[in-house]
Amino acid sequence: MWVYEKKLLYPVEVTTCNPMLAKYLMEQYGGADGELAAALRYMNQRYTVPDKVIGLLTDISTEEFSHLEMLATMIYKLTKDASPEQLEKAGLGAHFVNHGHSLFYENAGGVPFTATYIQSKGDPIADLYEDIAAEEKARATYQWLIDISDDPGINDSLRFLRERENIHSLRFREAVEMLKDERDRKKVF
């Protein structure tokens, strides 16, 4: 089970209302390589992986949910004071007529989240390679977001998130090596 903590993993400070930036950030909220996809992917794979890597998938999945909350906070703060006109100008007119000022799991292009973004193969090496790729794609997306954003508060949080994807990728690669070592040892006997 999970217990809610009334705090963010890392502070989110927004400099100005900026619905256009919020729209771009939705890529990491409900997009294919976003935080929701990451959290759900690992949380679902963990049941059938070898015991050695269950902890890692559980812990990284839990952290991804805290990243999701950071993204939600950014999007909320960037749009809460925007008028319908401002939202429309930022390309969020269609979002507004369907969702008002509320958030939704969709990507920067407005495409709703789908489970087809993620996979679970019942093969730990295949799953972990997908996880490594997911982290690298998320890292790249954060880089593009930093490149396009001029909000210093948002960029600070995005840099933190980008570095976390690096660490997750590294840990997943170590997990692959742990499983390969075990497999090779079994062959010897």
Add this chain to the structure above:
Amino acid sequence: MNNFDERVNLLKKVQQMDFVVVEWTLYTDTHPNDEDALEQWREAIKEAAVARKQYENKFGPLSLKSIPSRQALEVGWRWNQDPWPWQL
């Protein structure tokens, strides 16, 4: 320092210390025999608990795993009370 600034500063301290725990936890997940890392992980958990207690004594529990302090109850602390993390 006013109440709001103090709250934000103490919360940042909790966030920092909790993050160290998150980082060592992931590291020890893939380095289960690294005794030095395990020691630092245990130390980080202790330090995070100290920072959490400092915040919670004054501003109330961050989760329902903590007992509300007398001080927090006296100023009317309730779980269902803003600011929520995205409102801060």
